[in-house]
Amino acid sequence: xxxxxxxxxxxxxxxxxxxxxxxxxxxxxxxxxxxxxxxxxxxxxxxxxxxxxxxxxxxxxxxxxxxxxxxxxxxxxxxxxxxxxxxxxxxxxxxxxxxxxxxxxxxxxxxxxxxxxxxxxxxxxxxxxxxxxxxxxxxxxxxxxxxxxxxxxxxxxxxxxxxxxxxxxxxxxxxxxxxxxxxxxxxxxxxxxxxxxxxxxxxxxxxxxxxxxxxxxxxxxxxxxxxxxxxxxxxxxxxxxxxxxxxxxxxxxxxxxxxxxxxxxxxxxxxxxxxxxxxxxxxxxxxxxxxxx
Amino acid sequence: xxxxxxxxxxxxxxxxxxxxxxxxxxxxxxxxxxxxxxxxxxxxxxxxxxxxxxxxxxxxxxxxxxxxxxxxxxxxxxxxxxxxxxxxxxxxxxxxxxxxxxxxxxxxxxxxxxxxxxxxxxxxxxxxxxxxxxxxxxxxxxxxxxxxxxxxxxxxxxxxxxxxxxxxxxxxxxxxxxxxxxxxxxxxxxxxxxxxxxxxxxxxxxxxxxxxxxxxxxxxxxxxxxxxxxxxxxxxxxxxxxxxxxxxxxxxxxxxxxxxxxxxxxxxxxxxxxxxxxxxxxxxxxxxxxxxxxxxxxxxxxxxxxxxxxxxxxxxxxxxxxxxxxxxxxxxxxxxxxxxxxxxxxxxxxxxxxxxxxxxxxxxxxxxxxxxxxxxxxxxxxxxxxxxxxxxxxxxxxxxxxxxxxxxxxxxxxxxxxxxxxxxx
Numbered sequence: 001x002x003x004x005x006x007x008x009x010x011x012x013x014x015x016x017x018x019x020x021x022x023x024x025x026x027x028x029x030x031x032x033x034x035x036x037x038x039x040x041x042x043x044x045x046x047x048x049x050x051x052x053x054x055x056x057x058x059x060x061x062x063x064x065x066x067x068x069x070x071x072x073x074x075x076x077x078x079x080x081x082x083x084x085x086x087x088x089x090x091x092x093x094x095x096x097x098x099x100x101x102x103x104x105x106x107x108x109x110x111x112x113x114x115x116x117x118x119x120x121x122x123x124x125x126x127x128x129x130x131x132x133x134x135x136x137x138x139x140x141x142x143x144x145x146x147x148x149x150x151x152x153x154x155x156x157x158x159x160x161x162x163x164x165x166x167x168x169x170x171x172x173x174x175x176x177x178x179x180x181x182x183x184x185x186x187x188x189x190x191x192x193x194x195x196x197x198x199x200x201x202x203x204x205x206x207x208x209x210x211x212x213x214x215x216x217x218x219x220x221x222x223x224x225x226x227x228x229x230x231x232x233x234x235x236x237x238x239x240x241x242x243x244x245x246x247x248x249x250x251x252x253x254x255x256x257x258x259x260x261x262x263x264x265x266x267x268x269x270x271x272x273x274x275x276x277x278x279x280x281x282x283x284x285x286x287x288x289x290x291x292x293x
Numbered sequence: 294x295x296x297x298x299x300x301x302x303x304x305x306x307x308x309x310x311x312x313x314x315x316x317x318x319x320x321x322x323x324x325x326x327x328x329x330x331x332x333x334x335x336x337x338x339x340x341x342x343x344x345x346x347x348x349x350x351x352x353x354x355x356x357x358x359x360x361x362x363x364x365x366x367x368x369x370x371x372x373x374x375x376x377x378x379x380x381x382x383x384x385x386x387x388x389x390x391x392x393x394x395x396x397x398x399x400x401x402x403x404x405x406x407x408x409x410x411x412x413x414x415x416x417x418x419x420x421x422x423x424x425x426x427x428x429x430x431x432x433x434x435x436x437x438x439x440x441x442x443x444x445x446x447x448x449x450x451x452x453x454x455x456x457x458x459x460x461x462x463x464x465x466x467x468x469x470x471x472x473x474x475x476x477x478x479x480x481x482x483x484x485x486x487x488x489x490x491x492x493x494x495x496x497x498x499x500x501x502x503x504x505x506x507x508x509x510x511x512x513x514x515x516x517x518x519x520x521x522x523x524x525x526x527x528x529x530x531x532x533x534x535x536x537x538x539x540x541x542x543x544x545x546x547x548x549x550x551x552x553x554x555x556x557x558x559x560x561x562x563x564x565x566x567x568x569x570x571x572x573x574x575x576x577x578x579x580x581x582x583x584x585x586x587x588x589x590x591x592x593x594x595x596x597x598x599x600x601x602x603x604x605x606x607x608x609x610x611x612x613x614x615x616x617x618x619x620x621x622x623x624x625x626x627x628x629x630x631x632x633x634x635x636x637x638x639x640x641x642x643x644x645x646x647x648x649x650x651x652x653x654x655x656x657x658x659x660x661x662x663x664x665x666x667x668x669x670x671x672x673x674x675x676x677x678x679x680x681x682x683x684x685x686x687x688x689x690x691x692x693x694x695x696x697x698x699x700x701x702x703x704x705x706x707x708x709x710x711x712x713x714x715x716x717x718x
Contacts (some may be wrong), residue, residue: 046364046368047675049717152537153694166332238485258678
């Protein structure tokens with residue numbers, strides 16, 4: 001039997017099966033994207049006359065210090081939180097993959113944050129960070145320290161938001177990596193052990209290369225999620241103090257709320273383009289095509 | 294045979310559905326669940342009284358989300374909801390967008406006397422470009438709560454100037470701290486959100502400042518405002534009578550709970566806190582007094598005007614019935630009940646002189662004087678954008694990231710850009 005390639009163009013007999021999905025995607029994904037792009041070319045404010053402005057909204061965006069600040073924040077947030085999540089998630093997955101009674105307990109503990117809705121998780125962290133009666137400050141005071149205003153300065157707020165996000169989404173990475181680990185046959189490791197490789201080499205010479213597509217998927221999902229981060233920040237800091245924790249999504253949201261659909265769309269388009277180019281970059285770098293075919 | 298039956302059934306169902314869609318009167322209502330339930334009961338009474346069927350569309354509790362829902366519906370020119378509640382600061386945006394039905398003719402025909410309402414409220418908020426476009430469901434204004442028992446114990450009367458407030462707070466805070474180390478003199482809203490702008494406006498206006506001049510031009514960085522912001526910062530850092538988390542966490546509820554725990558002498562908050570402070574399980578029950586906010590020496594006592602208004606959509610398909618419901622909601626009878634049952638303060642002046650009200654609500658006179666003097670936030674369709682800029686820079690100044698004059702100068706500059714973008718040209 002001829003083995004099909006996932007990435008080859010759809011042949012005649014496959015087309016009827018894929019068509020509904022393609023139509024569905026066009027309707028739900030392509031149309032809104034195109035619509036948003038068209039919107040971004042207009043001055044679309046309900047209390048002003050609608051007018052075509054070309055790339056005027058984008059020019060306004062990049063002149064806006066608030067938008068530049070939100071780009072910088074989103075980049076920092078993305079870089080730090082995703083790196084932490086990937087490393088921690090992989091470590092958790094490796095531990096959970098070991099056969100021991102403790103791992104069952106660990107699995108529950110690690111997965112718990114993932115089950116809690118994001119907004120609820122953020123509320124919990126808000127209580128933990130609270131200056132007066134929060135858990136963190138209670139512990140600090142217990143050991144004779146002075147309370148810290150966790151959400152009070154730009155640096156600390158960035159840290160606090162990242163911590164909450166890492167807590168929430170590390171399980172996702174752990175879960176994906178764990179499924180990948182389960183798929184590696186035990187014999188491969190046995191063979192390696194016979195050949196006398198150590199733990200370190202086993203990970204970097206066997207596990208990592210086999211899991212590369214899995215890592216890519218996890219990284220891709222986490223990157224895109226972190227890029228459009230909204231709920232954690234909306235609940236925890238509202239974008240403050242100052243504008244220091246305003247993500248691009250929050251920035252766009254504020255403009256939609258004001259009724260400036262042109263500028264809101266323009267910031268969404270910028271976000272979309274960043275996400276798209278990062279995805280292409282990742283898939284290229286990971287040689288994803290070869291890996292899965 | 295069966296097919297024909299099915300056909301009849303389908304057509305029948307479609308017509309019924311169609312009719313329903315044509316004729317329903319929809320009101321969008323949000324807020325705390327208990328409030329929504331109360332309004333639901335009220336509207337039930339309205340239905341019985343008038344025979345008009347009303348569909349109540351429940352909105353989220355969160356104010357931003359309520360606004361978002363309405364903006365989307367109105368931008369799409371949907372026929373529902375026919376009428377809705379608006380936060381006072383949305384009204385200019387909705388009005389300037391042409392989303393609100395002018396109400397002058399309705400009011401004239403059904404004999405609704407506008408003079409029964411607070412003049413400042415109707416003229417500043419409910420009238421846009423000379424047309425009446427909404428009426429107040431309830432009004433709000435900032436006020437000062439104080440601990441009666443503590444002031445008496447130290448021989449003070451409620452402060453009338455900010456200097457007095459600082460003096461009393463420092464003295465009493467020092468004494469009370471000996472027993473309760475987490476006690477503070479004065480709590481107010483300093484977190485980065487709309488409430489911060491309300492607080493700032495009160496400090497600024499009481500010192501002779503303001504956000505706009507008489508011609509409507511922005512005057513964010515005028516000296517009085519800088520002094521007000523410096524004073525707010527001094528409350529935290531210099532006099533140390535306001536807690537250090539004022540600028541990160543203090544919103545209405547945090548402030549209320551702080552005061553209600555018995556950890557503060559003075560509290561700036563909205564009228565809603567009164568009922569909660571006097572609740573059975575409140576540690577400060579019976580120990581709380583209420584007064585106008587202090588002013589600077591020789592200055593004005595000022596409150597920021599808050600509250601919610603009812604308007605009718607220009608795209609509504611049942612405008613006449615919508616007006617009936619609006620009229621019902623702002624009627625004296627219903628406004629009195631909203632005051633008694635929900636603690637919502639009527640936008641009608643005539644309620645405050647009512648003998649029954651004076652008996653039930655002893656603080657009615659204070660409240661009335663607050664609303665007579667309350668000042669609106671700048672009436673601009675893009676006010677929320679200006680407010681965001683203010684929130685950001687005011688908060689930066691409170692946290693010590695920026696100096697008050699730099700912060701307000703930057704805010705002025707950024708706000709001017711917004712002005713030039715959205716001003717009608």
